[in-house]
Amino acid sequence: MEPAQPAQPPSGSGQTAPALSPQCEVPATDLAAPAPLPNLTKALDEHRVINILSVGSPASAALGGASGVKSFPVQVTDILEAALKGVNVEITNRGVDGEVAETAADQIRSEAAIKKPDLVLWQLGTNDALARIGPGEFTDVVKGTIEWLRENQIDVVLVGLQYTSRFAKDENYNAIRDALLQIATDEKVLYIRRYDAMRYIAQTRANLHLMASDNFHLSDLGTQCMAEHIARAMIASLFVKRFRPSPN
Amino acid sequence: MRKPNEIDFWRGFALITIFINHIPGNFIERFSYRNISLSDSAELFVLLAGWSMRLMIENPKRPLTSGGVVYRLWGRAVTLYIAQTFITEIAIFILAAASIWLDAPFLLDWHNAGAVFHEPIEAHIGLVLLTHQLGYFNILPLYVVLMVAAPVIALIYRTFPQLLLPLSLGLYVLTLAFGINFPSWPIEGTWFFSPTAWQLIYVIGFLLAGKTTDVGAFARRHVRILRWIAVPIVLAGVAIASTRYFPDLADLPKSGRFFVIFDKTFMSPDRLIHMLALCALFAGAYTSLHAWMPRFASFLALLGRNALNVFCAGSLLSLCAQIVRYMYGGRIVTDVILFAGGVAIMALVAWISEWHSRSQKEQGALAPALPSPFRSS
Secondary structure: OOOOOOOEOOOOOOOOOOEOOHHHOOOHHHOOOOOOOHHHHHHHHOOOOEEEEEEEOOHHHHOOOOOOOOOHHHHHHHHHHHHOOOOOEEEEEOOOOOOOHHHHHHHHHHHHHHHOOOEEEEEOOHHHHHOOOOHHHHHHHHHHHHHHHHHOOOEEEEEOOOOOHHHOOOHHHHHHHHHHHHHHHHHOOEEEOHHHHHHHHHHHOOOOOOEOOOOOOEOHHHHHHHHHHHHHHHHHHHHHHHHOOOOO | OOOOOHHHHHHHHHHHHHHHHOOOOOHHHHHOHHHHOOOOHHHHHHHHHHHHHHHHHOOOOOOEOHHHHHHHHHHHHHHHHHHHHHHHHHHHHHHHHHHHHOOOHHHHHHHHOHHHHHOHHHHHHHHHHOOOOOOOOOHHHHHHHHHHHHHHHHHHHHHOHHHHHHHHHHHHHHHHHHOOOOEEOOOOEEOOOOHHHHHHHHHHHHHHOOOOOHHHHHHHHOHHHHHHHHHHHHHHHHHHHHHOOOOOHHHOOOOOHHHOOOOOOOOOHHHHHHHHHHHHHHOOHHHHHHHHOHHHHHHHHHHHHOHHHHHHHHHHHHHHHHHHHHHHOOOHHHHHHHHHHHHHHHHHHHHHHHHHHHHHHHHHHHOOOOOOOOEOO
8 A cells, every 4th residue: 555645734825625645536526516614614713623523434434543544533633724724623523333324313413412513524324225224214314413403503514425346236325325415415515425436546546445355444545535535525615615605 | 930010011012112123224113112202112121120129129028138139139230241241242243243144344333343343452341341332232231330239229228218319310410410421442432321310210210119108109199190290291202202303402501401402321301201201101001901912911021021031132133133134125024024033032032031940940949948148037
C-alpha cells in the first residue's frame, strides 16, 4: 500500500475544500452534491466549538487499525480543523457495530438531547440492507429522524452504504441504496455517496485496496478515504452555503 | 413444578416479546406491543425480576436468615453471570461460524461484535468484565448487577422497610440528573441499560409483590382508581408510540432533560409511568385469560417458570433468525416460520428444564436430607 498522504488544508483564504489524497481522489459527481449546513455555519460564525455526533455502523471503523492508523472520527476531526483554521471540532462517537437505522434513530434522539450537537454524522444502510429491512420501513425511520433533527436545528450528514463487489447485485442492498438517495434528495441533506466513490476508486485504481482481504471491512486506506470524503463534502457544503446565495 | 400463575404467565409473555423484538424488520414484530407502547418487554422483565426476588427471599415455607438471603441472591447473580458469558460466547461462535459458512464477513460486525474480532485482547477483557456487551445481549448484565445489589435491597427492606422506595427513587433521580451510567470498553460509550436507573423498577417490582404490606398492599386496595388513572396514560402511549412523536428539544426545560425524553437507557419517567399504568390495567387479567384460554395461559406460564433458560435460548434463536433472514430474505412466510420455530424451541427448552428439575427432585427425595445453615428456625 502506498504511504497515506494527508489531505491538504485549503490554500490562501481557506475558501476551497481540502484536496483529497491522490489515492482517494474521486470526481465530485461521485461523492456528494453540496447541501446547506445552516447550523454548522451558524456555529462557525459564532466561533463556537463544533460538536459532531457520530452514529451508525460500522463502529469498528472508529476504532483505528492495529497498524496505528488514526480512527475515522479522529481523521475527520483533523481534516476539518486543518481546513477550518482556528476552529475546534469535537466528535462524540456513539456508533454501534451492526446496528440498524431504527436503533440508531432512537439513539440519535437521546444523544442529541444530551450532547446538543451541531451536526449528526450518520452512517447507515449497510446493516439494514443485510438484515433485510424493507426500503419503505427504512425510509420512514430515516426521514422521520432527519425531520426531527431539522426541527431541532441540528444538521445531518448521511454516509451511505459502502461499495463491495460482494453485494453489487444484491437486490435489497441496491434497494436500500436507492431509498437513501431518494431520502437525501427529498430532504435536501448532505449525502456522502460512499458506494459510488468507492466503486470509482475500485474501477480506476485496481491496485489500491480500500477493502481488507475479506472484501467487506475497510482497509486502513479505505478508512482514510472515507474520512477524507466526508470532510471534503462537509467543507464544500459550508463554502456553498457561505458564498452562494441561499435558494430560499 | 408450581402451578401456572400470573407472574410466570407475564414473564412468558415478556420472553416471547423479547424474542420477536430482537429480530429487526421481521413481520411479526409489527404486532409487538411496543409499537403502541412507551415501555416494552424490558421494563416488564425487570419488574417481574424484582417481584420474583421478593418471592424467593420471603417464601413462608422456607424462611431465610440474612446470611441465607445473601447466599441465595449472590448465588443467583453468579448463575446469571455464567449464563451471560455463555450465551455471549455462543453468539460470537454463531456469528463467526456463519461468516465462514456463508462467506459473509459483515456478520462479524453485527451487534457490536466487531471489537471481538478486530480488537480481541481488549474485547475479551471487556466481555468478562461486562464492559463489552453484544447488542440484544445487554439485559442480563443489568440483571447481574441488580442481583449483586439485591441483598442490599433485601436487607434495607428487612431493617427499614419504609426507606427502600425513597432511597431507590433518590438514586434514580440522581442518575437522571447527572446521567450516571456504567462505561463500556473498548468501544467508547456506556451500558445500554443504566443499572442505577433501572434499579427503581426492580425495587418497585419487589415492593408490589407484597400483598399485605408496602406499595403492593396500597395498589391492591386502590386498584379500581389506579385503573382509571392508567387508562389515559396507556392511551397516550398508544398515540405517542404509533406516531413516533418526540418533543422538540426547544420545548423541553433547559435543565433536567433526562426527565422528559423517551429514553430506554435511563428508563425515563414516561416509560416508568407507562409501565406502572400497564401493571394497573392488566393486574388480575390473568384470571380471566386463564379461564378463557387455559392452554395458552399454561403455555406462557411454562415459559415463564423457566425464564432464564428460555431467555438464553430465545436470545440465541433471535440471532439465528436474523442470519436466516439474511440468507432467505425478509419474506412474511420466512418470518412466520421463524417465529413458530423459535417459540417451539423455546417451549422445548422449558419442557426439558422442567423434566431435568423433576428428575433432580426425585433423586433428592431419595437422598437423606441435610439441614440448611441458612434456614431460619
